[in-house]
Amino acid sequence: MIEVENLVKRYGEVTAVNGISFTAEPGQVTGFLGPNGAGKTTTMRILTGYMPPSDGSARVAGFDVFEKSLEVRRRVGYLPENVPLYRDLTAHGYLTYLGEIRGVRNAGRRADDVLMRVGLGSRSRSRIRTLSKGMRQRVGLASALLHNPPVLILDEPTIGLDPLQVLELRELVADLGRDHTVLFSTHILSEAEQVCDKVVIINGGTIIAQGAPSALRASLERGGRILIRAGASAAVLRDVIAAVPGVGSVTVGMDGVIAVPASAEDDPRPRIARAVLDKGWNLTEIRPLAINLEDIFLEVTRQQAAANPTEAAPSEEES
Amino acid sequence: MTDSTRSLSSKIDQTDIDQVVTTGMAFPFWTVFKREFSAYFRSPVAYFIAFAVLLLLGVLFNGYVTFAVQSGNQPADSTTIPGLLVFLMFLIAPLLTMRLIAEESREGTLEVLMTLPMGEGQFIFGKFLAAWGYYTVLLLLTVVFHLLLTTIGVPDLGAAFGSYLGAWLYGGAVLAVSMIWSAVTEDQVVAAFLSAATILVLYLAEIAASWVAGQGSVAGVADFVRELGLQAHYNVTLARGIIRAEDVLYFVFLIVGALFITTRIVEIRRWRA
Numbered sequence: 128m129i130e131v132e133n134l135v136k137r138y139g140e141v142t143a144v145n146g147i148s149f150t151a152e153p154g155q156v157t158g159f160l161g162p163n164g165a166g167k168t169t170t171m172r173i174l175t176g177y178m179p180p181s182d183g184s185a186r187v188a189g190f191d192v193f194e195k196s197l198e199v200r201r202r203v204g205y206l207p208e209n210v211p212l213y214r215d216l217t218a219h220g221y222l223t224y225l226g227e228i229r230g231v232r233n234a235g236r237r238a239d240d241v242l243m244r245v246g247l248g249s250r251s252r253s254r255i256r257t258l259s260k261g262m263r264q265r266v267g268l269a270s271a272l273l274h275n276p277p278v279l280i281l282d283e284p285t286i287g288l289d290p291l292q293v294l295e296l297r298e299l300v301a302d303l304g305r306d307h308t309v310l311f312s313t314h315i316l317s318e319a320e321q322v323c324d325k326v327v328i329i330n331g332g333t334i335i336a337q338g339a340p341s342a343l344r345a346s347l348e349r350g351g352r353i354l355i356r357a358g359a360s361a362a363v364l365r366d367v368i369a370a371v372p373g374v375g376s377v378t379v380g381m382d383g384v385i386a387v388p389a390s391a392e393d394d395p396r397p398r399i400a401r402a403v404l405d406k407g408w409n410l411t412e413i414r415p416l417a418i419n420l421e422d423i424f425l426e427v428t429r430q431q432a433a434a435n436p437t438e439a440a441p442s443e444e445e446s
Numbered sequence: 447m448t449d450s451t452r453s454l455s456s457k458i459d460q461t462d463i464d465q466v467v468t469t470g471m472a473f474p475f476w477t478v479f480k481r482e483f484s485a486y487f488r489s490p491v492a493y494f495i496a497f498a499v500l501l502l503l504g505v506l507f508n509g510y511v512t513f514a515v516q517s518g519n520q521p522a523d524s525t526t527i528p529g530l531l532v533f534l535m536f537l538i539a540p541l542l543t544m545r546l547i548a549e550e551s552r553e554g555t556l557e558v559l560m561t562l563p564m565g566e567g568q569f570i571f572g573k574f575l576a577a578w579g580y581y582t583v584l585l586l587l588t589v590v591f592h593l594l595l596t597t598i599g600v601p602d603l604g605a606a607f608g609s610y611l612g613a614w615l616y617g618g619a620v621l622a623v624s625m626i627w628s629a630v631t632e633d634q635v636v637a638a639f640l641s642a643a644t645i646l647v648l649y650l651a652e653i654a655a656s657w658v659a660g661q662g663s664v665a666g667v668a669d670f671v672r673e674l675g676l677q678a679h680y681n682v683t684l685a686r687g688i689i690r691a692e693d694v695l696y697f698v699f700l701i702v703g704a705l706f707i708t709t710r711i712v713e714i715r716r717w718r719a
Contacts, residue, residue: 225562
C-alpha cells in the first residue's frame, strides 16, 4: 500500500514534484506514467526513503517515508533507473551482499533462489560486467525481490531491453502485482495499458489524470482525431465529411482523411459513417488515431497554458 | 524465461513471505567492511601501493642500516620506519580513500545502498574500517624492519611499540579525514588531490606554528596552531614511546569528527540529489 498526499519536492528554485496525491493498492500494478523530467524518479526516490519530501507526506506499507525511513526501506524492493550494480561482483555475490546488509537469513541461498526465479540461475556465478543489459535488469529485479517485500517500486524497468525481454518483464511485473503492491514507472502508454490495473499520469510535477487505463484512454481519445478511409477520392471525401454536423476540421492524409471533432463531448463518428454510406461509397476504415503519450502531453500542456497563460507547465530535467 | 517467470509468480505467495524472515541484524557495517576490505585485495591499486611503499621503505632502511653499521655509533632505532610511513600518508591515504564513496555515487550504487535499511553512519564506518584495515596490514608488514633490527642490535621496545601504535592511530585519522573528500566529489582525482592537500596542511601545521611564533603574536596562538597539526601529536611523543592520553584522544577525535562530517555530507548530498 502506497499513500501519497500533496507531495512536493523542490530543488532550490525548481519544483520537480508539485503537490501530487495518489494511492497504490495491494494486489494491483499501478503505472506511473509521464515523459522524462515529469517527476517520476523524484517521487519514487521519496517513496523509497532515499530523499525527504519538501512538503506533504507519503506512507508506504503504513509507515511515513520520512519519519520511519528504515521501516519503509525494510518493506520496499526498489529497482532504480539504469540499475546500478557492482560490476566487479558476481550476480550471486552482489545479491548476497545486499541480503546480508538487509539481514536476510541465509543470504547466499536466498540469492540463488531469487536468481533462479528471474531466470538467471545458470549465470549466477558470472561477473556482472559480463552480463547483458537484459540480464543486469533481471539482477536488479532479483535484488528488489530479495527480502520478499510487500511493496515493489520499479523505475522504468523495461528501458533498454529488447522486445522479447520487454514482454517477459511485463509478464513478470503483472504476475508480481497479484500479491504485491507494485508501482512501476514508464513513458510508454501502451505498456501501462497492458500491465497496469491503474495508471497515474504525471507531467511537469503534477498529476494530470489517474484511473483505470481503459477509461483513461477512452476519455483521452474522445475528441481526438479520426481517420476515415473510403472508396472515393480524398478531395471529394473531405468535402463530404466537412459537411457532417459536429466535424470541426478535415485534412487529407494517411491514404484517407483525418477529421477533428468540433467538440470533445460529441462523437461524430456515427454521422460520418452514415454520410459516407449515403453516398454509396464503401467505408473501408473509420477509427480514432492511436494516441501516443507525447500527443497527450502536448495536448494537456497546451490546455494548461491556454487556461493559465502566466503559468505554462514547466518540464524541467530530472537530476 | 517464460517458464521461469511463471515459477517466479507462483512461488511468491504468502507462505514464501513468511519464509524470508530477516534477522534484523544490526551490524550492516560489518558486511560493508568485508566487501570493501576484500575489494582492496582484488584491486591492483592496493598491491601497487603496498609494493611501492615497502620497496621505498626497504631501500631507505637498507641505507640507514648501512650507515649505522659503518659509523658504528648509531642506535638501533625501530621508530624510523613508522615515521617514514606516517610521512608518506599524504600520498597513500588519498589513493586508499578516493574511490570509497566517489565511485558509489558516480555509479549510482549509493542510491541502492541508501534505500536499504542501513543508516549512513554504518555505511561510512564500514568503509572507513576497510581502509584502516588495509592500512593496518601494510603497517604490520613493516614490522619486519623492526624484526630485522633485533637481529643486529637491541632496539628500544617501548619506543617501537609507541611509534607503531602512533602510526596506526595517525593512519586512521588521516584516512578518515581523507575520506571526507571522497564524499564531497564524484571525481576520484579531485578527491585524491584535495585529500593530499588537506593532509599536508595538517602535517605542516608545525611550520605554520613557528611562523606564527616568529610574528610575535599573542602567547598561546602558536601553540594552538601547533597542537592542531598531526606532527605535534606524533613526532615528539608517540614516536618516542611516550603514550599520552591527549595524543591518543587527538587522533580518536579526528577519526570520529571526520566520520561524522562524512556521514552528514553523504546525507545532505542524498537529500539534494
